[in-house]
Amino acid sequence: MKLVIVGLALALSLSGAAMAQPNVLTPKEKAAGWKLLFDGRTLAGWRGFKAAAPDPGWRVADGALGPDPKTSKDVISKDTFGDFELSFQWKISKLGNSGVMYHVIEVGDETYESGPEYQILDNAHGEPPLQRAASLFALYAPAKDATRPPGEWNQGRIVVRHGHVEHWLNGAKVVEYDLGSPDFKARVAGSKFAQWPQFASSASGHIALQNHGDAVWFRDLKIRPLK
Numbered sequence: 001m002k003l004v005i006v007g008l009a010l011a012l013s014l015s016g017a018a019m020a021q022p023n024v025l026t027p028k029e030k031a032a033g034w035k036l037l038f039d040g041r042t043l044a045g046w047r048g049f050k051a052a053a054p055d056p057g058w059r060v061a062d063g064a065l066g067p068d069p070k071t072s073k074d075v076i077s078k079d080t081f082g083d084f085e086l087s088f089q090w091k092i093s094k095l096g097n098s099g100v101m102y103h104v105i106e107v108g109d110e111t112y113e114s115g116p117e118y119q120i121l122d123n124a125h126g127e128p129p130l131q132r133a134a135s136l137f138a139l140y141a142p143a144k145d146a147t148r149p150p151g152e153w154n155q156g157r158i159v160v161r162h163g164h165v166e167h168w169l170n171g172a173k174v175v176e177y178d179l180g181s182p183d184f185k186a187r188v189a190g191s192k193f194a195q196w197p198q199f200a201s202s203a204s205g206h207i208a209l210q211n212h213g214d215a216v217w218f219r220d221l222k223i224r225p226l227k
Contacts, residue, residue, distance in 0.1 A: 022040065022063060022089060022219045022220035023036065023038060023039060023040030023063055023219055023220055024036075024040075025222065029222070032224060033224040033225060034087075034222050034223070034224045035222065035223055035224065036221070036222050037077055037207065037221040037222060037223055038065055038218065038219065038220075038221040040060070040063040040064075040219065041060060041063075042060065043058060043060065043065070043075070045077060045078055045079070046058070046075045046076065046077060046078065046209075047075065047076060047078055048073060048074075048075060048076070049073060049074050049075070049076050049104075049106065049110075049111050049208070050106050051073075054075045055067070055071075055072045055073040055074075055075065057070075057071045057072030057073075057211070058072055058075055063219055064091070064217040064218060064219040065209070065217065065218045065219065065221075066215065066216055066217040066218065067209075067211035067216070068211075069211065069213050069214050069215050069216075070213070072211040073211065074101075074110070074111045074208050074209060074210050074211060075208065075209050076104055076111065076206035076207065076208045076209075077206045077207040077208075078206075079206075080204050080205050080206055081102070081103075081160075081204060081205070081206075081207065081223060081225065082160075082203055082204035082225070083160055083161050083162065083225065083226040083227065084102075084158075084159075084160055084223050084224065084225055084226055085157065085158070085159045085160075085223065085224050085226055086100075086102070086157065086158045086159075086207065086221070086222075086223045087155070087156070087157050087220070087221075087222050087223070088100065088155075088156050088157075088218060088219075088220060088221045088222070089153045089154065089155055089156070089218065089219050089220045089221075090120050090153070090154050090156055090216065090217065090218055091150075091151065091152065091153050091154065091216070091217045092120055092121065092122050092150055092154075092214070092215075092216050093122070093150055093151070093214050093215035093216065094122060094124075094150045094151070095122050095124060095125045095150075095214070096120075096121070096122050096125075096150065096212075096214030096215060096216055097120070097121050097122075097125060097212040097213070097214050098120040098121075098209075098210050098211070098212050098214065098216040099112070099117040099118060099119055099120050099137060099210040099212065100117065100118045100120065100156065100158070100207065100208070100209060100210070101114075101115030101116065101117045101118075101207070101208035101210065102115055102116060102118075102158060102160065102205065102206075102207055102208075103115050103116065103160075103200065103202050103203070103204060103205035103206075104205045104206040104207070104208045105198060105201075105202045105205045105206075106206075107198040108196055108198055111206075111208035111210065112137075112208075112210070113193075113196040113198060113199060114196070114198040114199055114200070114201065114202065114205065115200075115205060115206075115208055116136055116137075116139075116165070116179075116199075116200050117136065117137035117210070118134060118135075118136070118137075118156060118158055118167055119131060119132065119133055119134060119135045119136075119137045120133060120156075120210075120216060121133040121147075122147075122150045123145055123147055124150075129141035129142070132145065133145070133146075133147045133154075133169065134146065134147075134156065134167050134168075134169040134174045134175060135167070135175060136165075136167065136175055136177060138191050138192065138193070139177070139184070139187045139188065139191060139193075140175050140176075140177050140187070141175070142167070142169070142174035142175050143172075143173075143174045143175070144172065144174060146169040146170045146171075146172045146174055147169065147170070148170065153219075154169060154170055155168075155169070155170050155171065156168065156169055157169075159226075160179075160226070161226050163178050163179045163180055163181075164176070164177075164178050164179075165177055165178070165179060179200055180200075184200075188200065207221075207223070
């Protein structure tokens with residue numbers, strides 16, 4: 001009987017954790033320096049790439065932020081960040097594709113021309129390993145597929161500290177690399193990013209949310225600077 005009670009208590013605890021309210025910082029998070037990038041109601045923390053306001057296609061519904069797949073351009077955070085930990089939840093449509101970029105600078109025509117991309121994808125799309133969910137798009141493949149099915153929320157995390165970067169997905173560290181290392185430079189030189197000298201060139205920049213032409217939603221976007 002004791003084991004049954006303990007097991008029930010654990011299940012209830014895990015269920016409660018999974019249903020924790022998004023877009024809200026706990027007192028512990030506030031004390032640790034976390035800041036919301038999205039309040040669950042408005043686009044107050046975001047603007048367009050090379051634009052003062054977000055593209056009008058981006059909308060907020062049910063506490064989540066998403067683009068009009070047909071018309072929206074990418075949005076970027078108003079603030080810039082160097083070393084940081086970014087936590088976010090994402091939900092992709094069936095066979096959908098999107099991304100989260102960091103260290104974005106307003107040079108070139110697109111956010112991905114400067115910002116390394118945490119890939120967001122329904123892996124049933126059939127992309128090669130370097131382009132699967134949570135990869136550093138086209139450069140570093142995830143160690144495993146930790147995604148949840150389309151239509152379900154995934155927990156993403158990007159940690160950047162002194163050039164060392166980690167990609168996390170649903171509690172698992174799936175990618176790590178060192179910006180500017182010989183290996184990183186060699187991979188960039190062999191990729192499409194070689195045509196853009198601004199790619200991964202800045203030690204700080206904006207966070208960008210990508211519209212790739214498919215329905216995608218973001219929520220619980222929060223960040224804290226690291227030293």
